[in-house]
Amino acid sequence: MKKISLLLFFPALLFAQENTTAVTPKQQGKYDTNKFSQMYDLLATPNMFRTASGAPGPAYYQQQADYKMDIELDDKNSKIMGSQTVTYSNNSPENLEYLWVQLDQNMRAKNSQSPLAENEKVSQKLTVGGFADKYLVEGPDRGFHIEYVKDAQGNPMSHTINQTMMRINLATPLKSGAKITFSIKWWYNINNYQKEGGRSGYELFEKEGNKLYVIAQFYPRMAVYNDVEGWQHMQFWGGGEFALPFGNFDVNFTAPADHVVDATGELTNRSEMFTAAQNKRYEKALKSFDEPVVIVTQEEAEAAEKGFSDQKKTWKFSAKYVRDFGIASSRKFIYDAMAVQLKDKVVMAESLYPKEANPLWGETSTKVVAHTLKSYSAHTFDYPYPKAVSVSAEDQGMEYPMICWNYGRPDENGVTSDRIKHGMTSVIIHEVGHTFFPMIVNSDERQWTWMDEGLNSFLEYLAEQELDPNYPSSRGPAKNIVPYMSGDQNFLEPIMSNSETIIQFGNNAYGKPAAGLNILRDVVMGHELFDHAFKTYANRWKFKHPTPEDFFRTMEDASAVDLDWFWRGWFYSTDYVDIGIKDVKQYYVSENPTAELKNVKIRKGRFGVEEGPFVYLIDGDHKEFQSSNKKGLEVAQMQPLVSYINENFSTDEKATIKKPKYFYEVEFNKPGGMIMPILVELTYEDGSKEEFKYPAQIWRKNNSSAKKVYATEKAIKKIQIDPKLLTADIDVTNNVWPKVVTKSKFD
Known part of the structure; x- marks a missing residue:
């Protein structure tokens, strides 16, 4: 039989062969460090005793x-x-x-070993x-x-x-299925x-x-x-x-x-x-x-x-x-x-x-x-x-x-x-x-102390607030855990730590899990989804022995909310929340492109290119954007856009069309390692406010930076992240634009 070269069928091999010595990597390969990676590396493998859904399996037993x-x-x-x-x-x-x-x-x-395992120091003042x-x-x-x-x-x-x-x-x-007295x-x-x-x-x-x-x-x-x-x-x-x-x-x-x-x-x-x-x-x-x-x-x-x-x-x-x-x-x-x-x-x-x-x-x-x-x-x-x-x-x-x-x-x-x-x-x-x-x-x-103390502290908070909406709850509100989350990392350990190794027991096993569950309920999942999932967990595992994995899996299973990023950050690490406003740019509508925008191509389908007419949004700080037309145009002044609306929208649809005059691009950064939804409040020049909530998945392709565009009919006077302090953000000084400058007494 005649031997046929594989290169006839796989020419890519020729390319690879020819370049094996010529290509030099510029940098080392990297491991997956994305905070949205699934938790297969951390959770126990599901089995017939405990299922992937978080429910007891068909072989579950207890003594x-x-x-x-x-x-x-x-x-x-x-x-x-x-x-x-x-x-x-x-x-x-x-x-x-x-x-x-x-x-x-x-x-x-x-003869107890317990006192011997504790560190001691001299108390210099005693009764x-x-x-x-x-x-x-x-x-x-x-x-x-x-x-x-x-x-x-x-x-x-x-x-x-x-x-x-x-x-x-x-x-x-003692045989399986037998008893002993x-x-x-x-x-x-x-x-x-x-x-x-x-x-x-x-x-x-x-x-x-x-x-x-x-x-x-x-x-x-x-x-x-x-x-x-x-x-x-x-x-x-x-x-x-x-x-x-x-x-x-x-x-x-x-x-x-x-x-x-x-x-x-x-x-x-x-x-x-x-x-x-x-x-x-x-x-x-x-x-x-x-x-x-x-x-x-x-x-x-x-x-x-x-x-x-x-x-x-x-x-x-x-x-x-x-x-x-x-x-x-x-x-x-x-x-x-x-x-x-x-x-x-x-x-x-x-x-x-x-x-x-x-x-x-x-x-x-x-x-x-x-x-x-x-x-x-x-x-x-x-x-x-x-x-x-x-x-x-x-x-x-x-x-x-x-x-x-x-x-x-x-x-x-x-x-x-x-x-x-x-x-x-x-x-x-x-x-x-x-x-x-x-x-x-x-x-x-x-x-796992947190599985009873943390979950119970969360429910305690709900009961306190139901008793009195002004009750001074010490654990539960996200803002109350900030001093701990922002503390010296040498004295912090993940919630998923054995009970005997925890340094700050109250904060770690009670306060942080309770705050985390409130964040899940108030910010991430919403009350309806969270309450149903939490009740599902409680009913699945009442009179049984759950593990952390059973809780994590049930909360996702009963809600259709991917929470691996949350468990990984909040429970398995000492990452903290710190989301800030890095930059705000204002753009203006124009019919005249800058030199850079002239050459920008807009795709039409997979292979085509749009031919216009175009609307241009120009950065207010751009060198070609003259102060004489700093305000730009209003939508109603742009004849090509008006014509497009008249041709493509019904009378009823025209009545609902927005007429934005102001365009802003806001860049959010994340100095903290913990992923979290972005809660944004806009305050307009007339004092009115509008709230936006962006899911945690906004960070999925870039764990450190995210951008959003706001097209508004009123000028924005102030932008603030998490104004109600619902996410345990440890540094609120970077949460506001324009940045608040505190004057010293010497100014």
Whole structure:
């Protein structure tokens, strides 16, 4: 067979061959650095567990842990003891060789690694008590004391404790689809959280010696096992909070007989725990939708706190499909409640507080709880649990299913400053709101703080503004995050950073995500598209374990808005927004071309060239544009244009034709790295204003420069970018034309 040269069929090869040595590249090739690049390099690959749409896939699974507990509070010794039976269901497709259990109280144990991992410096001014606690007194005995771990037959189970995690070694692997039951007995000494810190513990009222307990992380809790990373058993260092599976709880809590107790779940022996009068008041509260009904009065609480009963009572709670359990107990508690009507059900809003919290709490707390349930339900899904409880615990702000602790009390004279009242209101909204995120939409707080704190701070802002349009919200408005965004880059990290590595925790995990979501809602997507997508995410992932990718993908999937540029910039980088006006040129209509314009060709179709007549827009600073005709011509004076209109437009169309007299070309630049829509406000000479919004895609072919042309009937007096401060622009000095010059006092 005759050999035929490839050059006959591919002559380009000859060209390439001939030029291989002659062509020298002028510069190196470049990688794709366009900020609109899709996020395949950052997001996990979709699979049968988690789909590309952001929804749970057909193979999605999650484990379940059910608890039966007997807990006792030793008030005199500030000690809590418990025995629990856990039934763990392995719904994963894998067999499990061992189980991991969280022992969060071990963060405060004497051998805890947490203090060793923190940097220290000498505090040169301390209270006497503070100095003694720090340097003279041996630390208290804290952390779990595990008395036993036994299987269902009562046999000891091998287990290994590694700081805040305990591995239970199984004799035989727990097969896929199987269950295992085991029991743990434990106790620990409760911390005074005001002295030692912590998300739970007790508050001591020194005058009378009473304690107010808010008890959480109090039992060995099953760790999460999922399709993303297997066991989530990162140590609890104190910053990253918790990842927990759902389950059913039956809890018997024994406390001094004069204590009032509330907890996660429904109280199943209410009639035994309260007096006949108190039960009657509760029945009234079930039908009171406008005002709280006081169930345990201040007089009753004051009488109880004068004695220290040696008797005991056991409160019985049952909670269905919750991820955690919290308890509040004290003889000081006043207790009120009211009913809340949601779309399809009635739930109870409740508050527990000592007399020191009145009149503020009696007037405010339960009503704020009710408002929060209504607001969050409207933006996500109807609150599914039977109640939501707000507990007054000074210096606290922490959440658990159906119950939370919140700070804020009046002074000794009962006077409350606006700062305290607003602070307390915000904390109650925030902590009650956490029942939605992450107690129901169950994200991994140990890994991603922003997925619960950031989303919740955003919804908190909406609830605050719905409560009062003039409410002084601290987080949410875009302008409030500017000081952080414009800060020293050495102390900033992307939102997508592990919880334990964040330097400015509040700004990074709360403030920046909340501001970003408001920007998406107000500027990028609009309320209708955003609200639908956000509600879709909440409903897809309620009672499940979402990841960041699930949120990002769902927001795009349900809105048809490409947001990769936003996630990439706002969540994965420390880029900031800074859009400015670089240049403004005014042009004038003329029938006479400049020398340069004479030779400009205008294409007609793919191959033709327009022959005219032409209209010329000439830069007012052009050397050939004489001052004598600086104003240029009006459209009505241009006979070729008038003739074109008469020949091509109907009478009705002519009536709507614009008659611009002024032509401006505005060049916007972007000193900041973060892409953002351009919001422009024009102010005309007569004082009237007009707003324009250009989508972020205006930057897609040039990430640093964009131009727009304005043809107006009135002269423009002022051009301003983002006049309402909706985009978190860190430098507004370049947002205005003509540039505002600030005179010094010496001018």
